[in-house]
Amino acid sequence: MTPPGCSRMTAVLAVWLGKLTLLALRALGRRGNAMPGLVVEKVFPRYLATALARLPQGVVVVTGTNGKTTTTKMVATILGERYRVLTNDTGSNFVRGAITATVEHASWSGWLRYDVAVFELDEAWAVRFVERVAPQHCLLLNVMRDQLDRFGEIDTTARLLGKVAAATTGHVVLNRDDERVAALAADTAAQVSCYGVTPELRELFPNDEELYGGPVTISSVPAAVELRTLPSPSHPAATLRVDGTDHDVVLRAEGPHNAQNACGAAALGLALGLDVDTVLVGLAKVSPAFGxxxxxxxxxxxxxxxxxxxxxxxxxxxxxxxxxxxxxxxxxxxxxxxxxxxxxxxxxxxxxxxxxxxxxxxxxxxxxxxxxxxxxxxxxxxxxxxxxxxxxxxxxxxxxxxxxxxxxxxxxxxxxxxxxxxxxxxxxxx
Structure with missing residues (x-):
């Protein structure tokens, strides 16, 4: 059903405008990941909420300072084992990027033949997104010092993520090992679960205070998914613990940070009702994200x-x-x-x-x-x-x-x- 204030014909016109803009940009040799969304947003500001309201499993938002693009790809691949997934896999993580992905993958008649949308969003733009579309699920990764000329101090960034958590209606997944992220459980009425790493690995994954010399803190919050061991030359699989059972998975995306990201993505998949085996199969398929x-x-x-x-x-x-x-x-x-x-x-x-x-x-x-x-x-x-x-x-x-x-x-x-x-x-x- 089309939400009030945005007719079916308006939604179709928005898709046509976005697709034609995208085709023109591609003909000029440009990527066109943001401009079509910007044009549609200016002319049809309610289009995104209209289109995404039809998705049976709703919208998933992935945000945080580090790891958004790869983790979004992990989440989309895991959910793709069961659902038809719409995602902004180009890394264009402003609202306009989500709009571009939506119009690009809609049919010319305006229909989105998908079950769920998984969007990577810049921390600041995630707030603007959730003002338009309330996500059913979100995954909040971390808060680090990044582009201080844009965000200011990290407490400002944490408050932005808190607004995303507060707008989420179904399930929020948090990184328990980042104290600023873990504290956001108090900002939401949604169900909350966490992911993390075993205490033996904590010093390898410093949060912002620890990065600048603070003591390593060990969280007592239970983790839906916990990273137990990292890949090594002798044992190339990461070990993830779910419900007290250890599972090995070989990740094509290299590096300790991606093993940690895999835990967050797995916790999100479990929150959407997928079983452990399906989650692990999806993780093993994830190739490195763009760049x-x-x-x-x-x-x-x-x-x-x-x-x-x-x-x-x-x-x-x-x-x-x-x-x-x-x-x-x-x-x-x-x-x-x-x-x-x-x-x-x-x-x-x-x-x-x-x-x-x-x-x-x-x-x-x-x-x-x-x-x-x-x-x-x-x-x-x-x-x-x-x-x-x-x-x-x-x-x-x-x-x-x-x-x-x-x-x-x-x-x-x-x-x-x-x-x-x-x-x-x-x-x-x-």
């Missing part, structure tokens, strides 16, 4: 692209090197608006892990020289400083053997540019 551990082959070498955007995320992503030592590492830092203009956060990342690696290291991007200076303070030798991203990539690939392995740690806009280059000169592996 988050994606692999490419370039001239016989494997190149892995890893997004980094704040101290906590960078520190966790560096730990992907625990599983395999690359032959070359590129750290690509831009300072465009989408990256955050203030890159002083790089001084809060511990790069000492790079100093002991037998690896060629270079820096790239608009702040390549600044990054090289930062690394020098951690006694990390930089062999090349090349602001041009494509030149830096090609130089690193040429520097390693035919079966070599290159890892690129990249901020957001540099990641998009490098991804385009890799698609042009290489072959996607995952």
């Amino acid at each position: 988050r551990g994606q692999s490419f082959e370039v001239d016989g070498r494997r190149v892995v692209l890893q997004l980094v955007k704040n101290p906590a995320g960078f520190r966790q992503t560096l730990r992907t090197l625990d599983m395999q030592t690359p032959d070359a590492v590129v750290v690509a830092i831009n300072d465009d608006y989408a990256d955050g203009r203030d890159v002083s956060w790089l001084w809060d990342v511990d790069f000492a892990v790079l100093s002991g690696l037998p690896t060629r290291l270079s820096t790239a991007g608009t702040r390549a020289a600044d990054m090289a200076v930062r690394l020098r303070y951690d006694d990390v030798a930089v062999e090349e400083i090349e602001p041009d991203l494509e030149k830096a990539l090609r130089s690193s690939v040429r520097s390693v053997d035919d079966d070599g392995h290159v890892v690129i740690f990249s901020t957001y806009t540099a990641m998009w540019a490098l991804h385009a280059v890799l698609q042009r000169i290489g072959t996607a592996l995952s």
Whole structure:
């Protein structure tokens, strides 16, 4: 049924407007992940609520500072084992991105043939989203210092997530090991469950206070899903505990942070009524999300692209090197608006892990020289400083053997540019 104030014909016109805008942008060679949604929102502001009200299982919102894109993909893949899932898998995580995904996947007659929508949303835009559409379920990941020029201090970000929790009508899943997130249980009338890691692993997953020297705290809150062991070269599966039983799952998305994200996604799947076996099957199918551990082959070498955007995320992503030592590492830092203009956060990342690696290291991007200076303070030798991203990539690939392995740690806009280059000169592996 069409909600009051938005007729069936209006909804159809909104879909046509969005689809035609999207087609025009694609014809011009642009991604068009946000503009169609912005146009529809301006002309038909009630469209999104109209369209999503028809979904039998409602809407799931995934938000937090780190891990949104990969965790959203995990949730969508898990729920896809039972339901038809609509999601904004391009990483466009403003309200306009959700609108674009909705009009793109609707039929020209306006129908959405899906059971549930799973949307990744930026912390601030998640609040604007829930003012339009009350989610049935939400997964709140963490609160870290990120883009202080946008969000201010992290207590502000926590309050934003609290508004999302308060608007959720069915089930809220919280990270018990982030004290600011765990406290949001008091902000919602919805059912609450938590996920977390075993006490033995807690120091590997610091919350914001712990990241800056605070003592590690162990939560006594029960976890619907708990991470018991991390993947290792000798045992490549992560072990998740559900209802007192341990289950192994091999995750294609590498890194300790993704094992933690998998627990959150699994807890959300259980909250929607899926059984443990179905959840584990879904998790095992999840390939790395766009730019988050994606692999490419370039001239016989494997190149892995890893997004980094704040101290906590960078520190966790560096730990992907625990599983395999690359032959070359590129750290690509831009300072465009989408990256955050203030890159002083790089001084809060511990790069000492790079100093002991037998690896060629270079820096790239608009702040390549600044990054090289930062690394020098951690006694990390930089062999090349090349602001041009494509030149830096090609130089690193040429520097390693035919079966070599290159890892690129990249901020957001540099990641998009490098991804385009890799698609042009290489072959996607995952």
